[in-house]
Amino acid sequence: MIADLTRGILESFLPIGVVDILMPLLGIFIVVNVLLGSAIMLTYAERRLVARMQNRIGPNRVGPFGLLQGAADLLKLVTKEDLTPRAADRPVFLLAPVLFFAPAIALFAVVPFFRGWAVADLDAGIVYVIAVTSVSSLAAFAAGWASNNKYSLYGAVRGVAQLVSYEVPLILAVTSVILLSGSLNLQKIVEAQGIPFILVQPIGFLIMLVAVTAELNRTPFDINEAESEIVAGFHTEYTGTKFALIYGAEYVAALGWSAVIVTLFLGGWKPDIGGLIWFGLKTSAVVFLFFWFRGTWPRVRIDQMLALAWKLLFPLATINILVTAAEVLAAQALFSLEPGEALPVIALAVIAVVNIGLTVAVLALLSRVPGLARFDTQLAASAPARG
Amino acid sequence: MNVIPDSGATNYDIEPVLLNLGPQHPSTHGVFRIRALLDGEEVVDVEPVFGYLHRGSSKLAEERSYTQVITLTDRLDYLSGMSNNLAYVRAVEALAHVDVPERAQYLRVMMAELMRIASHLMALGFLINDLGAWITPLMHMFREREKVLDLFEMVCGARITFSYMRIGGVSHDLPPGFDAALNAFLDDFAERVAEYEALLLENEILVSRMKGIAPLSGERAIECSVTGPNLRASGVNFDLRKQAPYEAYDRMNFDVPVTQNGDNWDRMWVRLQEMKESARMTRQCMAEMPDGPTRTPADFFIRPPVGEVYSAIEATKGELGFYLVSDGTIAPYRCGIRSPSFINLTVLRELCVGWKLADLIVNFGTLDINVGEVDR
Numbered sequence: 001m002i003a004d005l006t007r008g009i010l011e012s013f014l015p016i017g018v019v020d021i022l023m024p025l026l027g028i029f030i031v032v033n034v035l036l037g038s039a040i041m042l043t044y045a046e047r048r049l050v051a052r053m054q055n056r057i058g059p060n061r062v063g064p065f066g067l068l069q070g071a072a073d074l075l076k077l078v079t080k081e082d083l084t085p086r087a088a089d090r091p092v093f094l095l096a097p098v099l100f101f102a103p104a105i106a107l108f109a110v111v112p113f114f115r116g117w118a119v120a121d122l123d124a125g126i127v128y129v130i131a132v133t134s135v136s137s138l139a140a141f142a143a144g145w146a147s148n149n150k151y152s153l154y155g156a157v158r159g160v161a162q163l164v165s166y167e168v169p170l171i172l173a174v175t176s177v178i179l180l181s182g183s184l185n186l187q188k189i190v191e192a193q194g195i196p197f198i199l200v201q202p203i204g205f206l207i208m209l210v211a212v213t214a215e216l217n218r219t220p221f222d223i224n225e226a227e228s229e230i231v232a233g234f235h236t237e238y239t240g241t242k243f244a245l246i247y248g249a250e251y252v253a254a255l256g257w258s259a260v261i262v263t264l265f266l267g268g269w270k271p272d273i274g275g276l277i278w279f280g281l282k283t284s285a286v287v288f289l290f291f292w293f294r295g296t297w298p299r300v301r302i303d304q305m306l307a308l309a310w311k312l313l314f315p316l317a318t319i320n321i322l323v324t325a326a327e328v329l330a331a332q333a334l335f336s337l338e339p340g341e342a343l344p345v346i347a348l349a350v351i352a353v354v355n356i357g358l359t360v361a362v363l364a365l366l367s368r369v370p371g372l373a374r375f376d377t378q379l380a381a382s383a384p385a386r387g
Numbered sequence: 388m389n390v391i392p393d394s395g396a397t398n399y400d401i402e403p404v405l406l407n408l409g410p411q412h413p414s415t416h417g418v419f420r421i422r423a424l425l426d427g428e429e430v431v432d433v434e435p436v437f438g439y440l441h442r443g444s445s446k447l448a449e450e451r452s453y454t455q456v457i458t459l460t461d462r463l464d465y466l467s468g469m470s471n472n473l474a475y476v477r478a479v480e481a482l483a484h485v486d487v488p489e490r491a492q493y494l495r496v497m498m499a500e501l502m503r504i505a506s507h508l509m510a511l512g513f514l515i516n517d518l519g520a521w522i523t524p525l526m527h528m529f530r531e532r533e534k535v536l537d538l539f540e541m542v543c544g545a546r547i548t549f550s551y552m553r554i555g556g557v558s559h560d561l562p563p564g565f566d567a568a569l570n571a572f573l574d575d576f577a578e579r580v581a582e583y584e585a586l587l588l589e590n591e592i593l594v595s596r597m598k599g600i601a602p603l604s605g606e607r608a609i610e611c612s613v614t615g616p617n618l619r620a621s622g623v624n625f626d627l628r629k630q631a632p633y634e635a636y637d638r639m640n641f642d643v644p645v646t647q648n649g650d651n652w653d654r655m656w657v658r659l660q661e662m663k664e665s666a667r668m669t670r671q672c673m674a675e676m677p678d679g680p681t682r683t684p685a686d687f688f689i690r691p692p693v694g695e696v697y698s699a700i701e702a703t704k705g706e707l708g709f710y711l712v713s714d715g716t717i718a719p720y721r722c723g724i725r726s727p728s729f730i731n732l733t734v735l736r737e738l739c740v741g742w743k744l745a746d747l748i749v750n751f752g753t754l755d756i757n758v759g760e761v762d763r
Contacts, residue, residue, distance in 0.1 A: 054526040150406050154744070219519065220592055228414035228517045229748050298592050299519025301745045302428055 027119055031108055039251040040070035046251075046291050053295035077247075080240035085148060088237065092146035097238065097245035099139035103132045104249045107256035112187045113279055114269045125186040126174055129260055130167070133215065136253065137163035140217075140224065143246070144234035155233025158302055159224035162214055165309035166221075170211035172317035176204040176324045177264045180351075182342060190268030194345035198265040199352040202359040203320045205265045207313050209289070212257045214305070216250065219294040223302050258286035316362070323358070327351045403431050406744070410439045414517045414748050417758035423739075423747060430747050433739045435732055440762040448722035453479050453689050454554060456722065461548035463726065464760035466509050469502035469539070470702035472552035477633065478698035478709035479554050483691035490679045491556035492634040497672040498542070498551060499634075499700075500665040504576070505535040506703035507616075507658045507665075514655060514752040515587070518596055524587070531579055534572050541565055554689055556682025569673055573666055580663055587659070597651040601738040601750045604649060611733040615705025616657045617754060621649030627701035638675070639668050651746075654753040688717040695721075704728050704755055724763055728756035 006026065010019045044059065044067065051058025059069040084093055110125035112118045122128050137159055144156020178184060180200060181192035198205045214221040217233075225233030235246045262268060262282040269279045300308070331347040332339065343351075404425045409415035418439035424432040444463060448456045460471040473495055480487065487495075509532060512525035536546040541562050543551040551558055587593055603613070608621040618625055626643045628636045644660035646653035691713040699708030705727025712721035731754050738754070739747045 050521070050523075054521075054523045055530055056526055150404060154406075219521065222519065223745075226519060226745070227521075228519055229745050231413060294521060295523050297520060298515060298590070298596060299745070300592055301596060301743055303743065304595055 024119070031119055032105055035105060035108060035252055035255065036248070038255055039248045040074060041067075042070075042251040042255065042287065043073065043247070044070040045287075046294070049288070049291050050295040053292075074244060074248075077244040078241050082240040082242065083237075085237050087148040089146040089148065092142050093237075094242070096139050096143035096146060097242040097249075099142060100136050101245045101249040101252070103135040103139075104252035104256055106132050107253070108259070110186055111256070111259045111263060112190055112268055113276055115272050116187070118187065121187055122185065124184045126178065126184050126189070126264075129186075130171060130174070133253070133257075134163065134167065136249070137215075140234045143238070144224075147234070147237040149237050151230040151232070151236045152234050154230045155224040155226075155236070158226075158230075159217070159234060161302065161306060162217075162221065162224060165306050166211045166214040166313075169207050169309060169313035169317045170215060172314070172321055173201075173204045173207040173211060174264065176201050176317075176321050179321065179324050179328050180343065180348075182339070186263050186268075188342075190263055190270060192342040193267045193270060194343075195348045195352055196265065196267040196270075200348050200355060201265065201320075201324065202356055203316060203362065204324075205261075206359075207317050207320070208261060208265065210308075210313060212261060213290065213293060214309070216254055216257060216290065218254070218290050220297040220300050221305055222299060223305060226299055228299075254287055254290055255283065258283045258290070261286050312366075323355075324351075327354065401426070408747075409436075414513075414752070415758075416513060416752070416756065419751075419756070419758050419761070421735075421747070421751070423744070425744060428743045428745075430739050430742055430744060433736045433747065435735055437732075437758070437761050440758045442763065444763045445722050445724060448719055450718060452687070452717045453483075453691070453719060454687055456719065457550045457552065457554075458548065461550055462759060463724065463763060464506075464702070464704065464707075464728065464757040465547060466757055467502045467506040467703040468547060468549045469498040469551060470506075470700065470707060472549060473499050473634075474698070474700045474702060474707040475709050476552040476554050477700060478696055478711045479689070479691065481698045482694060482696045482711050482713055483554070483685070483689055485555045485685050485689075486683055487556055487634070488680045488683060489635070489677050490560075491681045491683075493672045493676040494557050494561070494681060495552060496635045496639065497669050497676075498539070498549075498557075499702075500668045500672070501535050501538060503665045503703045504662050504669075505532045507662050508532045508535075510658055510752075510755040511583070511587075511655065514749070514755070515593070517748045517752040518593065524583075527579075528583075531576060534575070538565070538568060538572060541568060553682060553685075555685040556680070558682075560681045566673060569669065573670055576666055577663075580659070580666075584659060588656075594652070596745075596749065597655060597753075599648070600651045600746055601742055601753075602648055602650040603734055603738060607737070608649065608734070612730050613705070613734055614727050615701070615703075615731065616661060617654055617705065617731055617734075619643060619645045620653035620657045622647040627699060627706060633700060635672070639671060641668050651749055651753045654755075658755070690715060690717055697725075699725065702727060704757065704760070705731060726760040726763060728758075728760040729763075732756060732761065 007019060007023060010022060014022070047069070048058040048066070058066070060066040062068040062072045084090060107129060109120045110118055110122050110128050140159045141156045144152040144159065177189060177197055180197060181189040183189055183192065217224055225235065230236070235243060238246055262279065266282045266286070271278060328343065331337070331343050331351065335344060335347060337343070406423045406425050407420070408423055409420035410418040415421070420436040420439065422434040422436060423430055442462065444459050447459055451459070457472055457475060460475040461468040463471045479485070508528040512528035515524040516522055539549060540546050542565065543549050543559055603617070603621050605622040608618050608623060613621070614625070622645060624643060624645045627633070629643055641664045644657050644664070646657055693713055693715045695710070695712040697708055697710045699706045706725065707727055708725035710721070710723035710725070711719050714720040735751065735754065738750045742750065
């Protein structure tokens with residue numbers, strides 16, 4: 001509606017050809033700026049929320065409730081001296097923050113904000129998401145390598161190991177959603193969710209959540225910028241505007257991945273009332289999860305992280321795909337659907353009940369086997385000697 | 388100590404990376420420096436470098452009267468000033484044969500145990516910070532430590548540099564209202580420790596990061612003169628409070644937590660349990676404390692007879708000993724300090740070699756050193 005109105009106004013004084021070019025640019029302009037604003041507010045939100053978890057108050061001096069803290073920090077970073085280490089590989093060093101930031105923004109091109117509206121409604125939307133976000137890991141490696149700093153190098157190398165491991169379960173988790181919806185298009189995936197896929201695909205959701213946490217370098221998988229070990233990892237040498245880009249990109253990426261999780265598993269813009277409100281609320285809820293992780297958990301070690309990816313998530317995701325495929329085939333046979341046709345709600349509901357049962361069984365098994373058993377024996381071994 | 392070859396190392400097919408951790412590093416507990424030789428993520432060799440916080444306490448002590456030296460001991464291990472005070476004044480009292488009134492003995496035990504709670508809280512908080520949990524546990528443990536410091540402030544007016552212990556007693560008696568404040572803290576603290584145990588001991592990531600990592604055998608710990616919670620985590624039941632009771636410790640009911648594995652987990656666990664025992668002792672002190680004077684009058688410029696003495700207590704981080712030599716003047720001729728942090732570092736290299744870089748940070752954290760005490 002607003003788009004039509006804007007179009008009408010522009011057409012009143014511009015040739016139609018120019019308006020055709022201007023309209024998408026206007027859309028991109030709005031989306032990018034809203035995103036940058038959100039990223040600034042997210043830094044504030046994280047600091048306030050985590051401060052609450054840590055029994056602190058958090059920033060509350062700049063503006064009402066400290067709301068302008070993010071803007072003040074940005075201003076500070078932009079006006080800071082822009083240092084480049086003498087031994088750094090200058091072109092790569094300067095390019096890396098941009099390379100890091102761009103994919104985080106580009107990710108939003110295919111995210112459907114509400115019914116029938118995305119900046120670019122690609123048919124292979126989900127493939128685009130995975131392809132574009134991989135670039136940021138490359139950028140992190142470039143940043144770490146070009147800094148010519150050992151801490152940065154360690155961060156960079158860890159980042160690559162993480163990328164290689166967690167892309168796999170991530171893609172497999174996404175595949176299970178594709179099987180259910182029969183489409184790579186994010187709009188179609190949302191429309192296919194008669195029931196939110198988090199209920200139909202609980203295991204897929206959990207794997208996705210873990211893999212995205214790793215992809216975002218957030219606690220407990222923040223090993224490539226592990227503060228207590230390698231100072232700031234790949235961005236140790238970055239200052240000023242370049243640091244602001246990297247810092248901001250992490251928040252934009254968190255927002256972007258949360259939006260993708262919402263689209264794939266939480267029903268996207270559904271229920272289709274109130275415009276952006278539902279989508280915004282759901283995305284905020286997922287972002288809050290990441291903040292919560294950060295305020296709660298310690299970090300895993302790199303070998304444990306890789307073991308988790310290859311020994312647990314990868315087999316689990318593979319089995320999940322096989323089970324889902326069997327369920328979808330059965331549903332298609334039962335309701336005599338064409339391949340690629342969306343499943344009816346009743347079929348989704350049956351699959352949901354089966355999968356939730358399976359998930360509970362798997363989780364109970366997992367929490368019993370590696371963790372608690374070891375913990376019990378530990379307690380027995382550590383009984384205090386009375387002396 | 389192994390000397391790390393310079394960058395011209397040729398005896399390796401693949402040259403290991405020399406990573407310099409500190410003195411400016413987020414998890415060096417002050418200004419400690421570790422030169423770590425790494426093969427990928429694996430630690431090949433470790434060389435601790437210290438002296439960045441050297442204040443020359445031993446030498447300064449030789450130019451001050453015995454009473455003035457008390458203020459220097461506050462600054463050794465700045466997280467456990469009370470214990471340092473106690474260790475020093477006990478050495479002077481042994482040298483000058485000064486008796487301590489019974490009420491002062493109870494007060495000293497009470498303050499030393501409260502100090503142990505505060506120090507162990509910091510040890511655990513920073514340890515989990517090193518494990519990557521950002522500063523959430525640290526901030527929560529700061530909260531409890533603040534309450535201990537509030538109690539100290541009630542008693543002596545200072546929060547870090549107490550100088551509360553005096554030769555022959557303590558500087559002040561308890562202020563009115565201290566009893567209620569202490570009970571309120573202890574009641575709250577029991578709940579908090581239960582909360583920490585629930586949050587920490589059942590955290591799967593914490594278990595996998597600490598259980599079985601960097602074990603230290605009891606024999607090796609004794610060979611390296613390791614003392615304190617690190618020794619007891621390795622299965623050696625040695626605690627000066629039990630083995631050589633001083634002050635009112637022979638009248639205290641407390642258990643010494645001892646574990647068998649000597650790994651990071653046990654070192655953390657022992658500290659968690661010791662806090663509970665300390666809280667118990669503090670409560671007992673408050674209940675059983677007799678009335679009476681809190682200080683035997685002694686000269687400000689006390690002149691102990693010619694002689695020497697070594698006196699040690701179980702401080703928060705291990706055996707803290709003072710070796711004093713008197714030449715009959717108002718200042719000690721020699722003031723040697725056996726600091727547990729420094730001597731516990733002996734095992735740092737063998738704890739870290741062969742483990743991952745991330746483990747190095749944690750192993751260093753579980754040793755619970757304080758750079759002020761390492762460098763003195």
